Amino acid sequence: MSTNIFDIAKIRDAVLKCEKCPLKEFVHVPGDGSTNPDILIVGEAPGRTEAELGLPFVGASGGLLRMFLNLVGFEKEDYYITNAVKCRPPGNSTPGMLHIDECKEHLDREIMFYKPLVIVGLGVTASLALSRDSSPGYRISDYRGTFYKSTFGGIEYDIFFTYHPAAALYDKSKEGIILSDLKTLKKFIEKKIG
Numbered sequence: 001m002s003t004n005i006f007d008i009a010k011i012r013d014a015v016l017k018c019e020k021c022p023l024k025e026f027v028h029v030p031g032d033g034s035t036n037p038d039i040l041i042v043g044e045a046p047g048r049t050e051a052e053l054g055l056p057f058v059g060a061s062g063g064l065l066r067m068f069l070n071l072v073g074f075e076k077e078d079y080y081i082t083n084a085v086k087c088r089p090p091g092n093s094t095p096g097m098l099h100i101d102e103c104k105e106h107l108d109r110e111i112m113f114y115k116p117l118v119i120v121g122l123g124v125t126a127s128l129a130l131s132r133d134s135s136p137g138y139r140i141s142d143y144r145g146t147f148y149k150s151t152f153g154g155i156e157y158d159i160f161f162t163y164h165p166a167a168a169l170y171d172k173s174k175e176g177i178i179l180s181d182l183k184t185l186k187k188f189i190e191k192k193i194g
């Protein structure tokens, strides 16, 4: 992996021009958000609204996530949001490991550029991109709400997982769990900042 692209404009441009995997035929959506984030949030892949607007997490689940972040006291300046897979898969299908693996270079560059206090993975696709654990029976309910360590570019980061907000659109019981997890995240960051 090339690590000499430490300019967010170049990182965005590399995403927009990328042809590394079969999703190259579809709309490319780079990350967006604070230029000095405490949190780097990783979702799955762009949805229809994201593809139309060229921005991550601006559809229904993105609105829910931003409302939850606001409810627990995070400001827009606190976070940068991106996806594990930057192009919208056809038919809103779940990205495969090929797409996650090929797209990881872009995610790694975003992490190495921003050096956030915590990386937050939303849902299984993000957790596969961040933890590389693809063992059978791997369920996000088993490890959400807990902090892990992972190294990117020689620096060890705190990683935290919760459900993807899209899950809460279909299962209201997940709303309280995501909110609870984000409160845990908020306390962790406040303690870390001191």
Ligand code: SF4
Binding pocket: 015, 018, 019, 020, 021, 022, 023, 024, 025, 028, 085, 086, 087, 099, 102, 103, 104, 106
């Ligand atoms: S999904 Fe990622 S790796 Fe595949 S073409 Fe899009 S930007 Fe490139």
